[in-house]
Amino acid sequence: MERKITIVLMVSFLLLSCGKEENEIISFSQDIAPFLENTCTACHYGGRQEPNLHEEVSYNQLTEGGYVTPGKANQSAIVIQLENGHPENIDIPSNQIKILKEWINQGADNN
Numbered sequence: 001m002e003r004k005i006t007i008v009l010m011v012s013f014l015l016l017s018c019g020k021e022e023n024e025i026i027s028f029s030q031d032i033a034p035f036l037e038n039t040c041t042a043c044h045y046g047g048r049q050e051p052n053l054h055e056e057v058s059y060n061q062l063t064e065g066g067y068v069t070p071g072k073a074n075q076s077a078i079v080i081q082l083e084n085g086h087p088e089n090i091d092i093p094s095n096q097i098k099i100l101k102e103w104i105n106q107g108a109d110n111n
């Protein structure tokens, strides 16, 4: 009996902890824009290389420029670029690409 309870508790704990991670909402202003500003604007700023990825304009640049397809990270131009060898061979932490993809799959909100 005691063993059964232990198992039930363990399973509930696992389910709860999985659910939490999946529901974590990625914020564009906190998780994405600063990363783009720090990692990309040496080249991607107004007038030099499209899209302009400065913090104040990056959301509109990405959505209006068609670089993100809300809900479909793997079909988004920005993800395809970064995963399939971005031209200048920049070094982007894979964890950061994962966060970017999650944000797109969550609907690419300006949140």
Ligand code: HEC
Pocket (backbone or CB within 6 Å): 036, 039, 040, 041, 042, 043, 044, 049, 050, 051, 067, 077, 078, 081, 082, 086, 087, 088, 090, 092
């Ligand atoms: C060292 C300079 C440099 C950095 C840093 C850089 N890029 Fe680029 N990026 C380029 C160049 C140059 C091109 C254009 C390549 C071409 O036209 O073939 C490009 C192209 C792109 C494109 C395709 C643009 C289009 O209109 O097709 C995207 C999307 C992109 N970069 C995203 C990013 C992101 C996101 C970052 C930061 C994580 C980043 N880049 C960092 C130089 C850079």
